[in-house]
Amino acid sequence: MGERMFEVTKYDPPQIFVTSRRTGETYVFLIEVDGAVTHEGACLDQGDARRTAIAHLAQQPRAA
Numbered sequence: 021m022g023e024r025m026f027e028v029t030k031y032d033p034p035q036i037f038v039t040s041r042r043t044g045e046t047y048v049f050l051i052e053v054d055g056a057v058t059h060e061g062a063c064l065d066q067g068d069a070r071r072t073a074i075a076h077l078a079q080q081p082r083a084a
Contacts, residue, residue, distance in 0.1 A: 026072040036076065038069040049073045 029046065030037040036057070039046045047069040049057045057073050059066055 024072070026069050028073060028076040031076065031080075036073045038073050040069065051077070 025041055026038050027041060028036060029039045034051045036049050036051060037046050038049065047059060047066060049059050049070060051057055057070055057077070059070065
């Protein structure tokens with residue numbers, strides 16, 4: 021399997037920051053109250069970056 025192109029570089033609820041290893045660009049996603057992960061702008065890499073954010077959140081312990 022290839023190297024991951026994106027990595028979560030900061031998680032500061034309600035925001036999660038995902039950086040592209042290829043371009044160095046950082047995408048900031050907002051974690052909504054219902055758990056949705058949203059981004060204000062549209063970009064080519066947004067889908068993969070968003071999936072990286074969701075995968076990271078899925079690995080976090082859930083609050084009781």
